Amino acid sequence: MRLSxxxxxxxRGDRDVFSGxxxxxxxxxxxxxxxxxxxxxxxxxxxVAGLIRPVGGRLWLEGGEPExxxxxxVHYLGHQDPVKPSLSVLENLQFWAAFFAGAIKVDDALELVxxxxxxxxxxxxxxxxxxxxxxxxxxxxxxxxxxxxDEPTSxxxxxxxxxxxxxxxxxxxxxxxxxxxxxxxxxLSSIQELSLDRSVRSHAHSDVAGMEQPAAVAP
Amino acid sequence: MSPLAALxxxxxxIAVRVGGGALIGVLFFLxxxxxxxxxxxxxLALLKRIGPAILWLAALLASLLALDRxxxxxxxxxxxxxxxxxxxxxxxxxAAKGIAHWLTTALPxxxxxxxxxLLLDLDGSAEAGLVLTLLVGTPALTFIGLIGAAIAVTLRxxxxxxxxxxxxLTVPVLIFGVAAANAAIAGPxxxxxxxxxxxxxxxxxxxxxxxxxxxxxxxxxx
Numbered sequence: 396m397r398l399s400x401x402x403x404x405x406x407r408g409d410r411d412v413f414s415g416x417x418x419x420x421x422x423x424x425x426x427x428x429x430x431x432x433x434x435x436x437x438x439x440x441x442x443v444a445g446l447i448r449p450v451g452g453r454l455w456l457e458g459g460e461p462e463x464x465x466x467x468x469v470h471y472l473g474h475q476d477p478v479k480p481s482l483s484v485l486e487n488l489q490f491w492a493a494f495f496a497g498a499i500k501v502d503d504a505l506e507l508v509x510x511x512x513x514x515x516x517x518x519x520x521x522x523x524x525x526x527x528x529x530x531x532x533x534x535x536x537x538x539x540x541x542x543x544x545d546e547p548t549s550x551x552x553x554x555x556x557x558x559x560x561x562x563x564x565x566x567x568x569x570x571x572x573x574x575x576x577x578x579x580x581x582x583l584s585s586i587q588e589l590s591l592d593r594s595v596r597s598h599a600h601s602d603v604a605g606m607e608q609p610a611a612v613a614p
Numbered sequence: 615m616s617p618l619a620a621l622x623x624x625x626x627x628i629a630v631r632v633g634g635g636a637l638i639g640v641l642f643f644l645x646x647x648x649x650x651x652x653x654x655x656x657x658l659a660l661l662k663r664i665g666p667a668i669l670w671l672a673a674l675l676a677s678l679l680a681l682d683r684x685x686x687x688x689x690x691x692x693x694x695x696x697x698x699x700x701x702x703x704x705x706x707x708x709a710a711k712g713i714a715h716w717l718t719t720a721l722p723x724x725x726x727x728x729x730x731x732l733l734l735d736l737d738g739s740a741e742a743g744l745v746l747t748l749l750v751g752t753p754a755l756t757f758i759g760l761i762g763a764a765i766a767v768t769l770r771x772x773x774x775x776x777x778x779x780x781x782x783l784t785v786p787v788l789i790f791g792v793a794a795a796n797a798a799i800a801g802p803x804x805x806x807x808x809x810x811x812x813x814x815x816x817x818x819x820x821x822x823x824x825x826x827x828x829x830x831x832x833x834x835x836x
Contacts, residue, residue: 469699494697
């Protein structure tokens, strides 16, 4: 299985976010997408997930399920945690597992992320980190080959971050693909890095300079 | 469980739990209809004449109440993104959400209608006719409302816009719903004539609603 992109370009509103982005990720490989805030890391992941359309370039998958689109073979873990506060932890996960109609190992997945003991608690009582872990449990309960992770560890403590890195390693060793937008190193080997800063690198020595960079905004 | 059954069950669970919208609609309906006789005064003939119109108006406004959260809550917590990466066609997803919404907000209203109709001095056969028009007509209100809910999904305060978009589209349903209910009570038009048109409106909105709402959602997500 191989996910490739050539010359992807993204435009949000009247602002060109990035252009000329190419990558090539094979089975068992991880692509770390880096860049300053606003460089388009999330947009790139959303393009792969089929949630926004690129204005240019091509994206294709070799060796996947031919009947399914790329979007139907990805797990997208965005900024938000799709957790309904009035449903219990277990009901939340059961819904997504049933909705994605995957191999349902809901209880195991909750144990793995450390939420097994509070499965019947309404999800409204969860902390931000626990909600994130509940979202991550979805990736384990339902098998999909491509993981798109947008800052997967941002609200997690050190132990949970370590656990997530372990999940990613397991997924990679089973022949999966991982694309992750991240600031923090996850301690994984076999990483390809894709920097979205290339076009403005000379100006973006610091985040402040990056933010004041007016060239990125179309007139 | 199929993806759509799972979604239907989830939406119904959320609606009937604490903070869900299921009871708000029916309480609003009961409140509007039960204060009307106090406003109109003890004129039984007048109440009987305007009774169906009041019930239908209250049903229309009640069905608009919870509608703005239908897609907005899924949009805000990222659920909609995941739903779009699912394998179920978006049109059917939208229809499943519409059915769940109808079952939890409109059906209780239909069930409550015979009780509340007593306040408007409607007798047995008139009540039966009225309840039948509500049962057949409210799905049209929900499924037309889906379109507005999908258009207003990315707006913070989409409720008002929703009402402005949806209300004009529901006018035919209101006209034929009230006409059928009046025909059941007083005549002279046979009940079947406006009732058949009402059925047609519902069937048409059941087909058009999900497609239009799904198209609107796809545009919103861009």
